[in-house]
Amino acid sequence: MATVIKEGWNTFKSIFTGMGVTFRHLFQPAVTELYPEEKVDLPEGARAKLYVNIDDCIGCNLCARACPVNCIDIETVMATPDVDLGKTSTGNPKRFWLTRFNIDMAKCMYCDLCTYPCPTDCIYMVPEYEYSDYDRSNLVYHFSDLGPEMVAEVKEKAEKEAERKKQEREQKMKEKKAKAKSKKKPSENKKDEEES
Ligand code: SF4
Ligand code: SF4
Secondary structure, X not given: OHHHHHHHHHHHHHHHHXXXXXXXXXXXXXXXXXXXXXXXXXXXXXOOEEEEOHHHOOXXXXXXXXXXXXXXXXXXXXXXXXXXXXXXXXXXXXXXXXXXXXXEOOOOOOOOOXXXXXXXXXXXXXXXXXXXXXXXXXXXXXXXXXXXXXXXXXXXXHHHHHHHHHHHHHHHHHHHHHHHHHHOOHHHHHHHHHHO
16 A cells, blocks of 8 residues: 555646646747748858859869769860950959859768868858658759850850861961972982871
């Protein structure tokens, strides 16, 4: 009988103790966040999502080379002499078209190493953390602002320019050889022809 009374008393005591704690906390400010209804403010320097201000990118590729997991994919095309791409807000001249600038955030490990070598500070982390997706391909972010037609156009122009330069070099070489040949004695030219 005494044991039953003791156990009953302990049960009531623990209920009242627990309810007392609950009652006290009813009048105190909450210490938890009601996420996702309430968004969490990330601290300064938090690594959540990469962003590229493409207007300030000079296509130097330093960020991609710094990335230990190769999740930055950049393709550049040299602008032809008739095109002035201007300068970045930091005053760096822009010489390349950025035909592709993709970052695969599904592969990214948030090490931040890509942001340090950027000469124009145009790649950086932003406090955006709600971007999970069922499809991994949606986690590849495309920062190039050139459409497919523009990409094709700049590539074609660059190829033509490269061909023009190649022909120019070949012509110069021919002229150089002809000049050197004209300075040699006829016997030396004959020897060269025999050797070739
Ligand atoms: S944060 Fe790290 S893993 Fe992610 S893109 Fe930059 S260098 Fe690569
Ligand atoms: S390091 Fe900066 S400027 Fe160079 S390609 Fe990357 S984002 Fe662009």
